[in-house]
Amino acid sequence: MAISDSDSLNFLIIGAGAVGSIFAWRLQHAGNNVDIVCRSNYEAVLQNGFQISSFQFGPTTFKPNRVHKSLVDASLSKVVYDYILVCTKSLPNIHSPADVLEGIDLGSAAIVLIQNGIGIEVPFYKRFPGNALISSITYIDTKQVESGVIEHGDSADLSFGIYDPDNRFSEESTDHTLLLLQKALLEGGIKPKINRQIQIERWYKVVWNASFNPISVVSGASNTVQLLSDPRMEALIIRAMREIISVAETYLGTSLSPEIDSSEIPERYIAMTRKRPEPVFPSMMVDYVNKRPMEHQVILKAPIDVAKSLNIDVPVLESIYAILVHLENKQLNQ
Amino acid sequence: MAISDSDSLNFLIIGAGAVGSIFAWRLQHAGNNVDIVCRSNYEAVLQNGFQISSFQFGPTTFKPNRVHKSLVDASLSKVVYDYILVCTKSLPNIHSPADVLEGIDLGSAAIVLIQNGIGIEVPFYKRFPGNALISSITYIDTKQVESGVIEHGDSADLSFGIYDPDNRFSEESTDHTLLLLQKALLEGGIKPKINRQIQIERWYKVVWNASFNPISVVSGASNTVQLLSDPRMEALIIRAMREIISVAETYLGTSLSPEIDSSEIPERYIAMTRKRPEPVFPSMMVDYVNKRPMEHQVILKAPIDVAKSLNIDVPVLESIYAILVHLENKQLNQ
Structure with a gap:
């Protein structure tokens, strides 16, 4: 410059x-x-x-x-x-x-x-x-x-x-x-x-994005308040987060946070999301409802691909991804 | 009598x-x-x-x-x-x-x-x-x-x-x-x-029912032809079937079929479903579309409960079940 x-x-x-x-x-x-x-x-x-x-x-x-x-x-x-x-x-x-x-x-x-x-x-x-x-x-x-x-x-x-x-x-x-x-x-x-160490922060943020975003879509467009008032959906979100964290830490070779134990990240994210004064409408859900393409490649598929390359099993992320893309394809072919 | x-x-x-x-x-x-x-x-x-x-x-x-x-x-x-x-x-x-x-x-x-x-x-x-x-x-x-x-x-x-x-x-x-x-x-x-050994046959049948049925619902009401023309959904169905088979065989203490290897059951079911002259509209999907309660308790939740009692992890079945019940509750509360 x-x-x-x-x-x-x-x-x-x-x-x-x-x-x-x-x-x-x-x-x-x-x-x-x-x-x-x-x-x-x-x-x-x-x-x-x-x-x-x-x-x-x-x-x-x-x-x-x-x-x-x-x-x-x-x-x-x-x-x-x-x-x-x-x-x-x-x-x-x-x-x-x-x-x-x-x-x-x-x-x-x-x-x-x-x-x-x-x-x-x-x-x-x-x-x-x-x-x-x-x-x-x-x-x-x-x-x-x-x-x-x-x-x-x-x-x-x-x-x-x-x-x-x-x-x-x-x-x-x-x-x-x-x-x-x-x-x-x-x-x-x-x-x-x-x-x-911006990559660590990217992965940290994707823990929220790769869970709440696609799950808000496959749940029939539920916002964060609707999702978190269903204990099964909360458990699903936490499980998805745990999969991402495991991939991230193996890939980065370090823990995602210097301050808190990685096992606590999901509950922290959930608590933070609950505290929001208004329900959050995750961007993928907003895009889906408006029939626009969703950012599932970089937010969900890329972490799944990293998991595959590291031989880490991510069944929840894969299940949600499959359903998400199927829903998108149906919508775009309508 | x-x-x-x-x-x-x-x-x-x-x-x-x-x-x-x-x-x-x-x-x-x-x-x-x-x-x-x-x-x-x-x-x-x-x-x-x-x-x-x-x-x-x-x-x-x-x-x-x-x-x-x-x-x-x-x-x-x-x-x-x-x-x-x-x-x-x-x-x-x-x-x-x-x-x-x-x-x-x-x-x-x-x-x-x-x-x-x-x-x-x-x-x-x-x-x-x-x-x-x-x-x-x-x-x-x-x-x-x-x-x-x-x-x-x-x-x-x-x-x-x-x-x-x-x-x-x-x-x-x-x-x-x-x-x-x-x-x-x-x-x-x-x-x-x-x-x-009717229980073995019940579990054998539930392999199809616990996979195709709920997945047809969470995919936005896709019939068997729509599901099987999406390779990711086919893979998801197979993965759900493998989870059920693993639970069934541990629970029953025997293999599900005397004739074929259990690992081949999913592909056999898929091939059989593909051969049907018409798309199948699984009963849960028909019930969901008609806003009637679905038989997810006996078809999906009961096998998940058996899995839990045996300490078998069934992440795909649990993910699908969570989404399914969330969708049903939304519909019934509308």
């Missing part, structure tokens, strides 16, 4: 839904240039910007510096981007995830993946070997209630680290890239955390 | 749906007196009898000797029954199964249970210690297309044996009871088979 720390940065946000729009807004608020590639909400955002009602930051109308319909459009603006944030769903079962970056000269931009799941970095790492790749996990309570209209709660955290298993980049250069992003986020009111 | 072999027999059929009506018809055809307790189809059957279209036996209108609305009504007829055939669903999670025999003096009637599942005999054996109890499995292709209107295919087999774990009855007396029933069925064109 050829910019000095005092310059404002150029950000491109790809996939400006509930998550991407909040990061875009806060980064612009911090004084940066923020362009956005919108798809389904392009017309609405171009006309009116984003109408954001945020408990944490207040209400606003947020207008990105530029709204693009595609990456090819964005390239016509000739802006040299420092960071490209990918906030789309990861659907490798439907299209190659790295395709979202086709159509523009990436230059020396760092690619920041703000996505759930396991193995999401691989296609980007292979396709763009010259660009630093940042893998991140967000904890944010936000939803797009209609095109360009966002409701945001009281949290917007980003935990991130470099993905560079082959050590293509020096620690010095990646540190610079991480710190600059951290500073920009901080100035925008986002709580950033640089995590040198 | 105080009757001679040459007398015609008095049968009472409880639950005259698709299965009960065919047995009733054929037993009457053999020269016996056949009374029926009807519930949902009482009015239709009282007015018009059963309209039966049978591939095996031809079309007919079958009028039972007496049609009763309840067992109390039946008792007013003062007929002394030799055999009482129980052809209702077994739903111990909803009401005590032996309650279907309340309201009548059973005398020395033999009770014949024509029902699927595991452990179905226990409530009858406890409640009616003075009556011989016959446990049976039927292989019959029949459905009630509307009230009192039955479509029957080309098979009507009954395999049966005495249930008497405490040896309350002498072998001589139970043999007499079984042989007399066999003769009556044979004369009615039913293929009867006396099986001294």
Whole structure:
């Protein structure tokens, strides 16, 4: 990255839904240039910007510096981007995830993946070997209630680290890239955390996602309150979590949490979910109900594949995955 | 039983749906007196009898000797029954199964249970210690297309044996009871088979029922052709079958089939199901679609309970059971 720390940065946000729009807004608020590639909400955002009602930051109308319909459009603006944030769903079962970056000269931009799941970095790492790749996990309570209209709660955290298993980049250069992003986020009111062991955190988060998400679908679209008021479903969720934890710890060669015993993670997650003031509608359930493809490849299938490669039996995850994909196929073929 | 072999027999059929009506018809055809307790189809059957279209036996209108609305009504007829055939669903999670025999003096009637599942005999054996109890499995292709209107295919087999774990009855007396029933069925064109190891056959049949039935429901009401055209669902069915077989063989202390290796049972069942000229709509799926309670207690939960008592892990069966009951509860609370 050829910019000095005092310059404002150029950000491109790809996939400006509930998550991407909040990061875009806060980064612009911090004084940066923020362009956005919108798809389904392009017309609405171009006309009116984003109408954001945020408990944490207040209400606003947020207008990105530029709204693009595609990456090819964005390239016509000739802006040299420092960071490209990918906030789309990861659907490798439907299209190659790295395709979202086709159509523009990436230059020396760092690619920041703000996505759930396991193995999401691989296609980007292979396709763009010259660009630093940042893998991140967000904890944010936000939803797009209609095109360009966002409701945001009281949290917007980003935990991130470099993905560079082959050590293509020096620690010095990646540190610079991480710190600059951290500073920009901080100035925008986002709580950033640089995590040198971001893969552990990814797996930790997938423990919740790979259990609650698909089980909310196969249970006939039950939210977290409905699921947790059925003791059998609670037991099923815990069992699914235990399978994921076992895979994760074998794969990573370390325990998932330095503070708590792994055997307690499921009950902690359950207790945390129970404490939520409102029922949670897991994203897969929302996608299923709206007849959109679900992120089951990176959230559920990838961990199952890792389990297979390690000869770990995951019968609950496999059962749920089979039913989930069968339901999806029925719906898409209707 | 105080009757001679040459007398015609008095049968009472409880639950005259698709299965009960065919047995009733054929037993009457053999020269016996056949009374029926009807519930949902009482009015239709009282007015018009059963309209039966049978591939095996031809079309007919079958009028039972007496049609009763309840067992109390039946008792007013003062007929002394030799055999009482129980052809209702077994739903111990909803009401005590032996309650279907309340309201009548059973005398020395033999009770014949024509029902699927595991452990179905226990409530009858406890409640009616003075009556011989016959446990049976039927292989019959029949459905009630509307009230009192039955479509029957080309098979009507009954395999049966005495249930008497405490040896309350002498072998001589139970043999007499079984042989007399066999003769009556044979004369009615039913293929009867006396099986001294009827429990092995029950478990063998439940291998199909505990897998295809609930999986057809949790898959969003998929029939056998839809299930078997999805390789993941086929694998799930096979895995569920393997769990049941393992439980069955440990519980019974013997292999499920004298002829074929147990490891081949799932593929045999799958091949047999594929060969059916029409898709099969498993009974649980039909009940679920019609918002009726499903027989998951005796078909799925009872084997899971046996597994637990034997410390056998059955994660696939438990996962499917949890989802199934959750779906049922949602439907019944709607």
